[in-house]
Amino acid sequence: MAIQSQESELHGGSYRIGVDVGGTKIEAVLLAEGNRVIRSARIPARHGNEAVIDDIVTVASRVCEDDFTQVEALGIGTPGQVNHVSGHVDNIVNLEVTSLDMGPLVAERTGVHAHVENDVNAAALGAAAALGGSSVLPGTVAFLNFGTGLAAGLVQDGVLLHGASGAAGEVGHIPVEPHRFKCPCGQYGCLETVCSGASVARLWPSANPAMPDLIRRAKRREAKAVDVLDMVVRAIGDTIQIVAQSVDPAVIILGGGMAKTGEPLVQVITAELRRREAQCRFLESLDLPSRLRLAPLDQPVGAIGAALAV
Known part of the structure:
Protein backbone atom coordinates (compact mmCIF):
# COMPACT_ATOMS: atom_id res chain seq x y z
CA MET A 1 0.00 0.00 0.00
CA ALA A 2 1.30 3.45 -0.94
CA ILE A 3 0.22 6.78 0.50
CA GLN A 4 1.23 10.27 -0.56
CA SER A 5 0.20 13.31 1.45
CA GLN A 6 0.61 17.00 0.72
CA GLU A 7 -1.24 18.09 3.87
CA SER A 8 -0.95 16.39 7.25
CA GLU A 9 -4.55 16.98 8.31
CA LEU A 10 -7.85 18.16 6.92
CA HIS A 11 -8.91 21.70 7.62
CA GLY A 12 -12.48 22.99 7.58
CA GLY A 13 -13.85 22.82 4.11
CA SER A 14 -15.36 20.56 1.53
CA TYR A 15 -13.48 17.70 -0.09
CA ARG A 16 -14.11 15.11 -2.76
CA ILE A 17 -12.74 11.60 -3.00
CA GLY A 18 -12.05 9.91 -6.31
CA VAL A 19 -11.33 6.20 -6.64
CA ASP A 20 -9.88 4.53 -9.73
CA VAL A 21 -10.57 0.80 -9.86
CA GLY A 22 -8.02 -1.07 -11.96
CA GLY A 23 -7.26 -4.68 -12.72
CA THR A 24 -4.20 -4.77 -10.44
CA LYS A 25 -4.57 -1.76 -8.13
CA ILE A 26 -7.16 0.58 -6.65
CA ARG A 42 -3.05 2.98 -3.54
CA ASP A 54 -13.98 -3.51 0.85
CA ASP A 55 -10.98 -2.22 -1.11
CA ILE A 56 -12.81 0.86 -2.40
CA VAL A 57 -13.91 1.75 1.13
CA THR A 58 -10.44 1.03 2.53
CA VAL A 59 -8.54 3.24 0.10
CA ALA A 60 -11.14 6.01 0.39
CA SER A 61 -10.85 5.86 4.17
CA ARG A 62 -7.09 6.16 3.95
CA VAL A 63 -7.15 9.46 2.07
CA CYS A 64 -9.64 11.07 4.46
CA GLU A 65 -8.17 9.40 7.56
CA ASP A 66 -11.48 7.66 8.30
CA ASP A 67 -13.29 11.00 8.58
CA PHE A 68 -15.98 11.22 5.91
CA THR A 69 -17.77 14.13 7.61
CA GLN A 70 -15.89 16.68 5.49
CA VAL A 71 -16.30 14.69 2.27
CA GLU A 72 -19.14 16.03 0.13
CA ALA A 73 -19.01 13.34 -2.55
CA LEU A 74 -17.22 10.19 -3.59
CA GLY A 75 -16.69 9.20 -7.22
CA ILE A 76 -15.58 5.85 -8.58
CA GLY A 77 -14.18 5.08 -12.02
CA THR A 78 -14.30 1.42 -12.97
CA PRO A 79 -14.08 -0.91 -15.96
CA GLY A 80 -17.14 -2.88 -16.93
CA GLN A 81 -20.61 -1.92 -18.07
CA VAL A 82 -21.54 1.03 -15.86
CA ASN A 83 -24.97 2.50 -15.25
CA HIS A 84 -23.92 5.96 -14.13
CA VAL A 85 -27.44 6.75 -12.91
CA SER A 86 -27.94 3.76 -10.60
CA GLY A 87 -24.30 3.02 -9.80
CA HIS A 88 -24.68 -0.61 -10.90
CA GLY A 103 -22.47 2.90 -5.85
CA PRO A 104 -25.20 2.04 -3.32
CA LEU A 105 -22.96 -0.38 -1.40
CA VAL A 106 -20.08 2.11 -1.10
CA ALA A 107 -22.51 4.86 -0.06
CA GLU A 108 -23.95 2.57 2.62
CA ARG A 109 -20.48 1.85 4.02
CA THR A 110 -19.18 5.44 3.96
CA GLY A 111 -22.29 7.54 4.50
CA VAL A 112 -21.33 9.61 1.43
CA HIS A 113 -23.14 9.72 -1.90
CA ALA A 114 -21.14 7.55 -4.32
CA HIS A 115 -21.26 8.13 -8.08
CA VAL A 116 -19.90 5.52 -10.48
CA GLU A 117 -18.46 6.23 -13.94
CA ASN A 118 -16.88 4.17 -16.67
CA ASP A 119 -13.10 4.32 -16.15
CA VAL A 120 -12.41 5.88 -19.57
CA ASN A 121 -14.95 8.62 -18.92
CA ALA A 122 -13.38 9.31 -15.54
CA ALA A 123 -9.91 9.47 -17.09
CA ALA A 124 -11.20 11.84 -19.77
CA LEU A 125 -12.49 14.28 -17.17
CA GLY A 126 -9.35 13.91 -15.07
CA ALA A 127 -7.04 14.53 -18.02
CA ALA A 128 -9.08 17.57 -19.08
CA ALA A 129 -8.74 18.90 -15.53
CA ALA A 130 -5.03 18.14 -15.30
CA LEU A 131 -4.32 19.95 -18.55
CA GLY A 132 -6.64 22.81 -17.60
CA GLY A 133 -4.91 23.73 -14.36
CA SER A 134 -7.34 24.88 -11.69
CA SER A 135 -10.32 24.25 -13.99
CA VAL A 136 -11.35 21.75 -16.65
CA LEU A 137 -10.42 22.59 -20.24
CA PRO A 138 -13.31 24.52 -21.84
CA GLY A 139 -15.20 23.49 -24.96
CA THR A 140 -15.29 19.95 -26.31
CA VAL A 141 -12.47 17.62 -25.31
CA ALA A 142 -11.97 14.04 -26.53
CA PHE A 143 -9.85 11.57 -24.59
CA LEU A 144 -8.71 8.57 -26.63
CA ASN A 145 -7.80 5.63 -24.42
CA PHE A 146 -5.40 3.30 -26.20
CA GLY A 147 -5.34 0.66 -23.46
CA THR A 148 -6.36 -2.97 -23.37
CA GLY A 149 -9.23 -1.85 -25.58
CA LEU A 150 -9.97 1.37 -27.43
CA ALA A 151 -12.58 3.91 -26.39
CA ALA A 152 -13.11 7.65 -26.19
CA GLY A 153 -14.32 9.79 -23.33
CA LEU A 154 -16.06 13.01 -24.35
CA VAL A 155 -16.22 16.12 -22.18
CA GLN A 156 -18.20 19.28 -22.96
CA ASP A 157 -17.36 22.29 -20.78
CA GLY A 158 -16.43 20.03 -17.91
CA VAL A 159 -19.46 17.72 -18.27
CA LEU A 160 -19.20 14.12 -19.47
CA LEU A 161 -21.27 13.12 -22.49
CA HIS A 162 -22.84 9.69 -22.09
CA GLY A 163 -25.38 9.48 -24.91
CA PHE A 181 -9.67 -9.32 -37.72
CA LYS A 182 -12.26 -10.93 -35.43
CA CYS A 183 -13.12 -8.76 -32.43
CA PRO A 184 -14.20 -10.19 -29.06
CA CYS A 185 -17.40 -8.15 -29.48
CA GLY A 186 -18.40 -10.47 -32.36
CA GLN A 187 -17.76 -8.10 -35.27
CA TYR A 188 -14.94 -8.14 -37.79
CA GLY A 189 -12.68 -5.16 -38.51
CA CYS A 190 -13.22 -3.14 -35.33
CA LEU A 191 -10.62 -0.41 -34.90
CA GLU A 192 -9.80 -1.94 -31.52
CA THR A 193 -8.43 -5.07 -33.24
CA VAL A 194 -5.48 -3.07 -34.61
CA CYS A 195 -4.76 0.03 -32.55
CA SER A 196 -5.50 -0.85 -28.92
CA GLY A 197 -2.58 -1.61 -26.63
CA ALA A 198 -3.53 -5.28 -26.53
CA SER A 199 -3.79 -5.56 -30.31
CA VAL A 200 -0.40 -3.90 -30.85
CA ALA A 201 1.13 -6.39 -28.41
CA ARG A 202 -0.42 -9.19 -30.48
CA LEU A 203 0.74 -7.75 -33.79
CA TRP A 204 4.24 -6.99 -32.45
CA PRO A 205 5.07 -9.58 -29.75
CA SER A 206 8.83 -8.95 -30.00
CA ALA A 207 8.95 -6.53 -27.05
CA ASN A 208 7.03 -5.40 -23.99
CA PRO A 209 5.91 -2.66 -24.22
CA ALA A 210 5.41 -3.14 -27.92
CA VAL A 228 2.87 -3.30 -38.73
CA LEU A 229 3.39 0.34 -37.74
CA ASP A 230 1.68 1.48 -40.94
CA MET A 231 -1.34 -0.71 -40.08
CA VAL A 232 -1.51 0.56 -36.51
CA VAL A 233 -1.04 4.24 -37.29
CA ARG A 234 -3.58 4.20 -40.11
CA ALA A 235 -6.14 2.80 -37.65
CA ILE A 236 -5.20 5.48 -35.10
CA GLY A 237 -5.62 8.09 -37.83
CA ASP A 238 -9.06 6.69 -38.66
CA THR A 239 -10.00 6.81 -34.97
CA ILE A 240 -8.91 10.43 -34.60
CA GLN A 241 -10.63 11.45 -37.80
CA ILE A 242 -13.92 9.75 -36.84
CA VAL A 243 -13.94 11.45 -33.44
CA ALA A 244 -12.84 14.81 -34.85
CA GLN A 245 -15.45 14.87 -37.59
CA SER A 246 -18.19 13.67 -35.25
CA VAL A 247 -17.80 16.02 -32.28
CA ASP A 248 -15.09 18.48 -33.47
CA PRO A 249 -13.14 18.63 -30.18
CA ALA A 250 -10.79 21.54 -29.56
CA VAL A 251 -8.38 19.16 -27.81
CA ILE A 252 -7.72 15.47 -28.45
CA ILE A 253 -5.92 13.82 -25.53
CA LEU A 254 -4.00 10.59 -26.12
CA GLY A 255 -4.16 8.33 -23.07
CA GLY A 256 -3.96 4.71 -21.97
CA GLY A 257 -0.92 2.49 -21.78
CA MET A 258 0.15 3.07 -25.36
CA ALA A 259 0.37 6.83 -24.73
CA LYS A 260 3.29 6.15 -22.38
CA THR A 261 5.34 5.89 -25.59
CA GLY A 262 5.28 9.70 -25.43
CA GLU A 263 6.47 12.05 -28.16
CA PRO A 264 7.55 9.28 -30.59
CA LEU A 265 3.89 8.22 -30.72
CA VAL A 266 2.72 11.79 -31.29
CA GLN A 267 5.27 12.14 -34.10
CA VAL A 268 4.12 9.09 -36.06
CA ILE A 269 0.45 10.05 -35.59
CA THR A 270 1.19 13.59 -36.74
CA CYS A 280 -7.58 16.77 -48.71
CA ARG A 281 -8.01 20.50 -48.19
CA PHE A 282 -10.89 19.87 -45.83
CA LEU A 283 -8.68 17.88 -43.47
CA GLU A 284 -5.94 20.46 -43.83
CA SER A 285 -8.37 23.13 -42.65
CA LEU A 286 -9.07 21.11 -39.47
CA ASP A 287 -5.36 20.99 -38.51
CA LEU A 288 -5.87 17.94 -36.32
CA PRO A 289 -2.20 17.56 -35.28
CA SER A 290 -2.37 20.91 -33.49
CA ARG A 291 -5.17 19.54 -31.28
CA LEU A 292 -3.21 16.53 -29.98
CA ARG A 293 -2.05 16.39 -26.37
CA LEU A 294 -0.56 13.60 -24.30
CA ALA A 295 -2.35 12.74 -21.07
CA PRO A 296 -0.20 13.69 -18.06
CA LEU A 297 1.64 10.57 -16.96
CA ASP A 298 2.55 11.95 -13.54
CA GLN A 299 -1.02 12.45 -12.32
CA PRO A 300 -3.73 9.94 -11.33
CA VAL A 301 -6.19 11.22 -13.93
CA GLY A 302 -8.62 8.33 -13.43
CA ALA A 303 -9.07 9.03 -9.73
CA ILE A 304 -9.14 12.81 -10.25
CA GLY A 305 -11.81 12.49 -12.91
CA ALA A 306 -13.88 10.14 -10.76
CA ALA A 307 -13.94 12.80 -8.04
CA LEU A 308 -14.95 15.52 -10.48
CA ALA A 309 -17.66 13.43 -12.14
CA VAL A 310 -19.89 13.44 -9.07
Whole structure:
Protein backbone atom coordinates (compact mmCIF):
# COMPACT_ATOMS: atom_id res chain seq x y z
CA MET A 1 0.00 0.00 0.00
CA ALA A 2 1.30 3.45 -0.94
CA ILE A 3 0.22 6.78 0.50
CA GLN A 4 1.23 10.27 -0.56
CA SER A 5 0.20 13.31 1.45
CA GLN A 6 0.61 17.00 0.72
CA GLU A 7 -1.24 18.09 3.87
CA SER A 8 -0.95 16.39 7.25
CA GLU A 9 -4.55 16.98 8.31
CA LEU A 10 -7.85 18.16 6.92
CA HIS A 11 -8.91 21.70 7.62
CA GLY A 12 -12.48 22.99 7.58
CA GLY A 13 -13.85 22.82 4.11
CA SER A 14 -15.36 20.56 1.53
CA TYR A 15 -13.48 17.70 -0.09
CA ARG A 16 -14.11 15.11 -2.76
CA ILE A 17 -12.74 11.60 -3.00
CA GLY A 18 -12.05 9.91 -6.31
CA VAL A 19 -11.33 6.20 -6.64
CA ASP A 20 -9.88 4.53 -9.73
CA VAL A 21 -10.57 0.80 -9.86
CA GLY A 22 -8.02 -1.07 -11.96
CA GLY A 23 -7.26 -4.68 -12.72
CA THR A 24 -4.20 -4.77 -10.44
CA LYS A 25 -4.57 -1.76 -8.13
CA ILE A 26 -7.16 0.58 -6.65
CA GLU A 27 -6.13 4.20 -6.22
CA ALA A 28 -7.81 7.09 -4.42
CA VAL A 29 -7.24 10.84 -4.20
CA LEU A 30 -8.61 13.52 -1.92
CA LEU A 31 -9.39 16.69 -3.85
CA ALA A 32 -9.69 20.19 -2.42
CA GLU A 33 -10.86 23.35 -4.17
CA GLY A 34 -9.11 24.12 -7.45
CA ASN A 35 -8.78 20.39 -8.19
CA ARG A 36 -5.81 20.13 -5.85
CA VAL A 37 -4.77 16.61 -4.90
CA ILE A 38 -3.92 16.86 -1.22
CA ARG A 39 -3.64 13.17 -0.46
CA SER A 40 -3.50 9.91 -2.39
CA ALA A 41 -3.36 6.21 -1.59
CA ARG A 42 -3.05 2.98 -3.54
CA ILE A 43 -3.63 -0.67 -2.64
CA PRO A 44 -3.54 -3.92 -4.64
CA ALA A 45 -6.85 -4.96 -6.17
CA ARG A 46 -8.51 -8.20 -5.09
CA HIS A 47 -11.12 -10.30 -6.87
CA GLY A 48 -14.80 -10.73 -6.11
CA ASN A 49 -17.71 -8.47 -5.19
CA GLU A 50 -17.07 -8.24 -1.46
CA ALA A 51 -13.33 -7.66 -1.88
CA VAL A 52 -13.85 -4.90 -4.43
CA ILE A 53 -16.26 -3.00 -2.17
CA ASP A 54 -13.98 -3.51 0.85
CA ASP A 55 -10.98 -2.22 -1.11
CA ILE A 56 -12.81 0.86 -2.40
CA VAL A 57 -13.91 1.75 1.13
CA THR A 58 -10.44 1.03 2.53
CA VAL A 59 -8.54 3.24 0.10
CA ALA A 60 -11.14 6.01 0.39
CA SER A 61 -10.85 5.86 4.17
CA ARG A 62 -7.09 6.16 3.95
CA VAL A 63 -7.15 9.46 2.07
CA CYS A 64 -9.64 11.07 4.46
CA GLU A 65 -8.17 9.40 7.56
CA ASP A 66 -11.48 7.66 8.30
CA ASP A 67 -13.29 11.00 8.58
CA PHE A 68 -15.98 11.22 5.91
CA THR A 69 -17.77 14.13 7.61
CA GLN A 70 -15.89 16.68 5.49
CA VAL A 71 -16.30 14.69 2.27
CA GLU A 72 -19.14 16.03 0.13
CA ALA A 73 -19.01 13.34 -2.55
CA LEU A 74 -17.22 10.19 -3.59
CA GLY A 75 -16.69 9.20 -7.22
CA ILE A 76 -15.58 5.85 -8.58
CA GLY A 77 -14.18 5.08 -12.02
CA THR A 78 -14.30 1.42 -12.97
CA PRO A 79 -14.08 -0.91 -15.96
CA GLY A 80 -17.14 -2.88 -16.93
CA GLN A 81 -20.61 -1.92 -18.07
CA VAL A 82 -21.54 1.03 -15.86
CA ASN A 83 -24.97 2.50 -15.25
CA HIS A 84 -23.92 5.96 -14.13
CA VAL A 85 -27.44 6.75 -12.91
CA SER A 86 -27.94 3.76 -10.60
CA GLY A 87 -24.30 3.02 -9.80
CA HIS A 88 -24.68 -0.61 -10.90
CA VAL A 89 -21.76 -2.30 -12.68
CA ASP A 90 -21.69 -5.51 -14.72
CA ASN A 91 -18.77 -7.57 -15.99
CA ILE A 92 -15.56 -6.30 -14.43
CA VAL A 93 -13.82 -9.27 -15.99
CA ASN A 94 -10.34 -8.82 -14.49
CA LEU A 95 -11.78 -8.68 -10.96
CA GLU A 96 -14.27 -11.55 -11.39
CA VAL A 97 -17.28 -9.29 -10.87
CA THR A 98 -20.38 -10.10 -12.93
CA SER A 99 -23.00 -7.88 -11.24
CA LEU A 100 -22.48 -5.36 -8.45
CA ASP A 101 -24.45 -2.44 -6.97
CA MET A 102 -21.17 -0.60 -6.48
CA GLY A 103 -22.47 2.90 -5.85
CA PRO A 104 -25.20 2.04 -3.32
CA LEU A 105 -22.96 -0.38 -1.40
CA VAL A 106 -20.08 2.11 -1.10
CA ALA A 107 -22.51 4.86 -0.06
CA GLU A 108 -23.95 2.57 2.62
CA ARG A 109 -20.48 1.85 4.02
CA THR A 110 -19.18 5.44 3.96
CA GLY A 111 -22.29 7.54 4.50
CA VAL A 112 -21.33 9.61 1.43
CA HIS A 113 -23.14 9.72 -1.90
CA ALA A 114 -21.14 7.55 -4.32
CA HIS A 115 -21.26 8.13 -8.08
CA VAL A 116 -19.90 5.52 -10.48
CA GLU A 117 -18.46 6.23 -13.94
CA ASN A 118 -16.88 4.17 -16.67
CA ASP A 119 -13.10 4.32 -16.15
CA VAL A 120 -12.41 5.88 -19.57
CA ASN A 121 -14.95 8.62 -18.92
CA ALA A 122 -13.38 9.31 -15.54
CA ALA A 123 -9.91 9.47 -17.09
CA ALA A 124 -11.20 11.84 -19.77
CA LEU A 125 -12.49 14.28 -17.17
CA GLY A 126 -9.35 13.91 -15.07
CA ALA A 127 -7.04 14.53 -18.02
CA ALA A 128 -9.08 17.57 -19.08
CA ALA A 129 -8.74 18.90 -15.53
CA ALA A 130 -5.03 18.14 -15.30
CA LEU A 131 -4.32 19.95 -18.55
CA GLY A 132 -6.64 22.81 -17.60
CA GLY A 133 -4.91 23.73 -14.36
CA SER A 134 -7.34 24.88 -11.69
CA SER A 135 -10.32 24.25 -13.99
CA VAL A 136 -11.35 21.75 -16.65
CA LEU A 137 -10.42 22.59 -20.24
CA PRO A 138 -13.31 24.52 -21.84
CA GLY A 139 -15.20 23.49 -24.96
CA THR A 140 -15.29 19.95 -26.31
CA VAL A 141 -12.47 17.62 -25.31
CA ALA A 142 -11.97 14.04 -26.53
CA PHE A 143 -9.85 11.57 -24.59
CA LEU A 144 -8.71 8.57 -26.63
CA ASN A 145 -7.80 5.63 -24.42
CA PHE A 146 -5.40 3.30 -26.20
CA GLY A 147 -5.34 0.66 -23.46
CA THR A 148 -6.36 -2.97 -23.37
CA GLY A 149 -9.23 -1.85 -25.58
CA LEU A 150 -9.97 1.37 -27.43
CA ALA A 151 -12.58 3.91 -26.39
CA ALA A 152 -13.11 7.65 -26.19
CA GLY A 153 -14.32 9.79 -23.33
CA LEU A 154 -16.06 13.01 -24.35
CA VAL A 155 -16.22 16.12 -22.18
CA GLN A 156 -18.20 19.28 -22.96
CA ASP A 157 -17.36 22.29 -20.78
CA GLY A 158 -16.43 20.03 -17.91
CA VAL A 159 -19.46 17.72 -18.27
CA LEU A 160 -19.20 14.12 -19.47
CA LEU A 161 -21.27 13.12 -22.49
CA HIS A 162 -22.84 9.69 -22.09
CA GLY A 163 -25.38 9.48 -24.91
CA ALA A 164 -28.80 7.85 -24.70
CA SER A 165 -27.53 4.43 -23.63
CA GLY A 166 -24.11 5.31 -22.24
CA ALA A 167 -22.34 4.19 -25.43
CA ALA A 168 -21.01 7.61 -26.47
CA GLY A 169 -17.34 7.28 -27.37
CA GLU A 170 -17.29 3.54 -28.10
CA VAL A 171 -15.25 4.22 -31.19
CA GLY A 172 -13.19 1.05 -30.81
CA HIS A 173 -16.07 -1.08 -32.09
CA ILE A 174 -16.62 0.76 -35.36
CA PRO A 175 -15.90 -2.00 -37.94
CA VAL A 176 -13.94 -0.10 -40.60
CA GLU A 177 -10.45 -1.66 -40.31
CA PRO A 178 -9.69 -3.37 -43.64
CA HIS A 179 -7.81 -6.41 -42.28
CA ARG A 180 -11.11 -7.66 -40.82
CA PHE A 181 -9.67 -9.32 -37.72
CA LYS A 182 -12.26 -10.93 -35.43
CA CYS A 183 -13.12 -8.76 -32.43
CA PRO A 184 -14.20 -10.19 -29.06
CA CYS A 185 -17.40 -8.15 -29.48
CA GLY A 186 -18.40 -10.47 -32.36
CA GLN A 187 -17.76 -8.10 -35.27
CA TYR A 188 -14.94 -8.14 -37.79
CA GLY A 189 -12.68 -5.16 -38.51
CA CYS A 190 -13.22 -3.14 -35.33
CA LEU A 191 -10.62 -0.41 -34.90
CA GLU A 192 -9.80 -1.94 -31.52
CA THR A 193 -8.43 -5.07 -33.24
CA VAL A 194 -5.48 -3.07 -34.61
CA CYS A 195 -4.76 0.03 -32.55
CA SER A 196 -5.50 -0.85 -28.92
CA GLY A 197 -2.58 -1.61 -26.63
CA ALA A 198 -3.53 -5.28 -26.53
CA SER A 199 -3.79 -5.56 -30.31
CA VAL A 200 -0.40 -3.90 -30.85
CA ALA A 201 1.13 -6.39 -28.41
CA ARG A 202 -0.42 -9.19 -30.48
CA LEU A 203 0.74 -7.75 -33.79
CA TRP A 204 4.24 -6.99 -32.45
CA PRO A 205 5.07 -9.58 -29.75
CA SER A 206 8.83 -8.95 -30.00
CA ALA A 207 8.95 -6.53 -27.05
CA ASN A 208 7.03 -5.40 -23.99
CA PRO A 209 5.91 -2.66 -24.22
CA ALA A 210 5.41 -3.14 -27.92
CA MET A 211 4.83 0.36 -29.30
CA PRO A 212 8.20 2.02 -28.48
CA ASP A 213 10.10 -0.93 -29.95
CA LEU A 214 7.86 -1.02 -33.02
CA ILE A 215 8.47 2.67 -33.73
CA ARG A 216 12.24 2.36 -33.19
CA ARG A 217 12.55 -0.60 -35.53
CA ALA A 218 10.31 0.97 -38.17
CA LYS A 219 12.59 4.01 -38.14
CA ARG A 220 15.46 1.62 -38.90
CA ARG A 221 13.40 0.54 -41.93
CA GLU A 222 12.92 -3.05 -40.82
CA ALA A 223 10.32 -4.26 -43.29
CA LYS A 224 8.04 -6.12 -40.87
CA ALA A 225 8.07 -3.23 -38.40
CA VAL A 226 7.25 -0.75 -41.16
CA ASP A 227 4.25 -2.85 -42.24
CA VAL A 228 2.87 -3.30 -38.73
CA LEU A 229 3.39 0.34 -37.74
CA ASP A 230 1.68 1.48 -40.94
CA MET A 231 -1.34 -0.71 -40.08
CA VAL A 232 -1.51 0.56 -36.51
CA VAL A 233 -1.04 4.24 -37.29
CA ARG A 234 -3.58 4.20 -40.11
CA ALA A 235 -6.14 2.80 -37.65
CA ILE A 236 -5.20 5.48 -35.10
CA GLY A 237 -5.62 8.09 -37.83
CA ASP A 238 -9.06 6.69 -38.66
CA THR A 239 -10.00 6.81 -34.97
CA ILE A 240 -8.91 10.43 -34.60
CA GLN A 241 -10.63 11.45 -37.80
CA ILE A 242 -13.92 9.75 -36.84
CA VAL A 243 -13.94 11.45 -33.44
CA ALA A 244 -12.84 14.81 -34.85
CA GLN A 245 -15.45 14.87 -37.59
CA SER A 246 -18.19 13.67 -35.25
CA VAL A 247 -17.80 16.02 -32.28
CA ASP A 248 -15.09 18.48 -33.47
CA PRO A 249 -13.14 18.63 -30.18
CA ALA A 250 -10.79 21.54 -29.56
CA VAL A 251 -8.38 19.16 -27.81
CA ILE A 252 -7.72 15.47 -28.45
CA ILE A 253 -5.92 13.82 -25.53
CA LEU A 254 -4.00 10.59 -26.12
CA GLY A 255 -4.16 8.33 -23.07
CA GLY A 256 -3.96 4.71 -21.97
CA GLY A 257 -0.92 2.49 -21.78
CA MET A 258 0.15 3.07 -25.36
CA ALA A 259 0.37 6.83 -24.73
CA LYS A 260 3.29 6.15 -22.38
CA THR A 261 5.34 5.89 -25.59
CA GLY A 262 5.28 9.70 -25.43
CA GLU A 263 6.47 12.05 -28.16
CA PRO A 264 7.55 9.28 -30.59
CA LEU A 265 3.89 8.22 -30.72
CA VAL A 266 2.72 11.79 -31.29
CA GLN A 267 5.27 12.14 -34.10
CA VAL A 268 4.12 9.09 -36.06
CA ILE A 269 0.45 10.05 -35.59
CA THR A 270 1.19 13.59 -36.74
CA ALA A 271 2.97 12.28 -39.83
CA GLU A 272 -0.08 10.16 -40.70
CA LEU A 273 -2.48 13.07 -40.22
CA ARG A 274 -0.27 15.37 -42.30
CA ARG A 275 -0.19 12.72 -45.06
CA ARG A 276 -3.98 12.77 -45.12
CA GLU A 277 -4.05 16.58 -45.13
CA ALA A 278 -1.83 16.65 -48.22
CA GLN A 279 -4.61 14.87 -50.13
CA CYS A 280 -7.58 16.77 -48.71
CA ARG A 281 -8.01 20.50 -48.19
CA PHE A 282 -10.89 19.87 -45.83
CA LEU A 283 -8.68 17.88 -43.47
CA GLU A 284 -5.94 20.46 -43.83
CA SER A 285 -8.37 23.13 -42.65
CA LEU A 286 -9.07 21.11 -39.47
CA ASP A 287 -5.36 20.99 -38.51
CA LEU A 288 -5.87 17.94 -36.32
CA PRO A 289 -2.20 17.56 -35.28
CA SER A 290 -2.37 20.91 -33.49
CA ARG A 291 -5.17 19.54 -31.28
CA LEU A 292 -3.21 16.53 -29.98
CA ARG A 293 -2.05 16.39 -26.37
CA LEU A 294 -0.56 13.60 -24.30
CA ALA A 295 -2.35 12.74 -21.07
CA PRO A 296 -0.20 13.69 -18.06
CA LEU A 297 1.64 10.57 -16.96
CA ASP A 298 2.55 11.95 -13.54
CA GLN A 299 -1.02 12.45 -12.32
CA PRO A 300 -3.73 9.94 -11.33
CA VAL A 301 -6.19 11.22 -13.93
CA GLY A 302 -8.62 8.33 -13.43
CA ALA A 303 -9.07 9.03 -9.73
CA ILE A 304 -9.14 12.81 -10.25
CA GLY A 305 -11.81 12.49 -12.91
CA ALA A 306 -13.88 10.14 -10.76
CA ALA A 307 -13.94 12.80 -8.04
CA LEU A 308 -14.95 15.52 -10.48
CA ALA A 309 -17.66 13.43 -12.14
CA VAL A 310 -19.89 13.44 -9.07
